[in-house]
Amino acid sequence: MARHKTRRQAGRRSPWAAAALIGIGLLLTGGIYAGASAAVAATSDTQVASALSVEDGKKLFQANCATCHGLDLQGTESGPSLYGVGELAVEFQVATGRMPLQMQGPQAPQKPVQFTEEQIKAMAAYVQSMAPGPTYPSEETIDGEGDVARGAELFRINCAMCHNVAAAGGALTEGKYAPGLQNTSALHMYAAMVTGPQNMPVFNDMNLTTEDKRDIISALLFLQENESPGGFSLGSLGPVSEGLFIWIFGIGALIAITVWITAKSN
Numbered sequence: 001m002a003r004h005k006t007r008r009q010a011g012r013r014s015p016w017a018a019a020a021l022i023g024i025g026l027l028l029t030g031g032i033y034a035g036a037s038a039a040v041a042a043t044s045d046t047q048v049a050s051a052l053s054v055e056d057g058k059k060l061f062q063a064n065c066a067t068c069h070g071l072d073l074q075g076t077e078s079g080p081s082l083y084g085v086g087e088l089a090v091e092f093q094v095a096t097g098r099m100p101l102q103m104q105g106p107q108a109p110q111k112p113v114q115f116t117e118e119q120i121k122a123m124a125a126y127v128q129s130m131a132p133g134p135t136y137p138s139e140e141t142i143d144g145e146g147d148v149a150r151g152a153e154l155f156r157i158n159c160a161m162c163h164n165v166a167a168a169g170g171a172l173t174e175g176k177y178a179p180g181l182q183n184t185s186a187l188h189m190y191a192a193m194v195t196g197p198q199n200m201p202v203f204n205d206m207n208l209t210t211e212d213k214r215d216i217i218s219a220l221l222f223l224q225e226n227e228s229p230g231g232f233s234l235g236s237l238g239p240v241s242e243g244l245f246i247w248i249f250g251i252g253a254l255i256a257i258t259v260w261i262t263a264k265s266n
């Protein structure tokens with residue numbers, strides 16, 4: 001008896017084909033949706049940041065700074081006027097934690113920063129819009145690619161009497177001090193020279209040109225990146241720490257040797 005074979009109908013698809021097509025469709029739809037959402041979000045964030053930065057800065061300033069500096073930046077008995085300080089000074093003072101001031105004293109110390117970078121930029125932009133002043137330098141000025149040797153010489157002439165020849169900082173009068181520069185950023189080095197915070201004088205372009213400032217910053221960045229080749233730095237405080245080391249260990253060793261010799265002779 002002849003065996004009859006059941007033939008598969010032409011054009012019949014596997015039951016998995018429909019599921020595969022649905023899965024591919026979902027993947028494509030989800031990918032397109034995710035990409036479009038990311039693009040819209042990025043555009044929205046940029047628009048919000050650019051549209052609200054100054055307004056947000058005004059609100060932050062009024063909430064955190066106006067008590068001392070006044071609602072219109074005119075100053076009060078507790079804080080100076082901010083007319084003419086510009087965004088560079090605001091960024092320096094707030095980004096180093098010196099402001100808002102914790103308590104009155106000989107000078108404002110550095111402390112943990114209380115605001116995000118975006119908030120600091122917003123406050124700086126608000127002050128700049130109300131009372132224009134020094135602004136941010138070009139990238140070339142703080143790139144650290146200047147003449148290191150010339151910058152070190154300029155630093156010794158203009159800055160070392162307060163900050164120490166190795167930029168380790170030093171004491172001033174009446175409880176004031178020049179901070180160490182081992183961890184200071186290039187932007188804040190420039191800002192300090194231009195705005196003259198605390199007891200530091202202002203170095204305008206007639207004192208130090210932009211190229212001079214670039215060379216000084218380059219020399220300081222070189223010091224940060226290269227350890228002292230002369231052994232123990234002893235805090236880079238010069239004859240104070242070196243003399244103390246010799247007094248304690250040098251003279252102490254001589255006394256110990258003298259006692260040992262005397263004991264042996266007896």
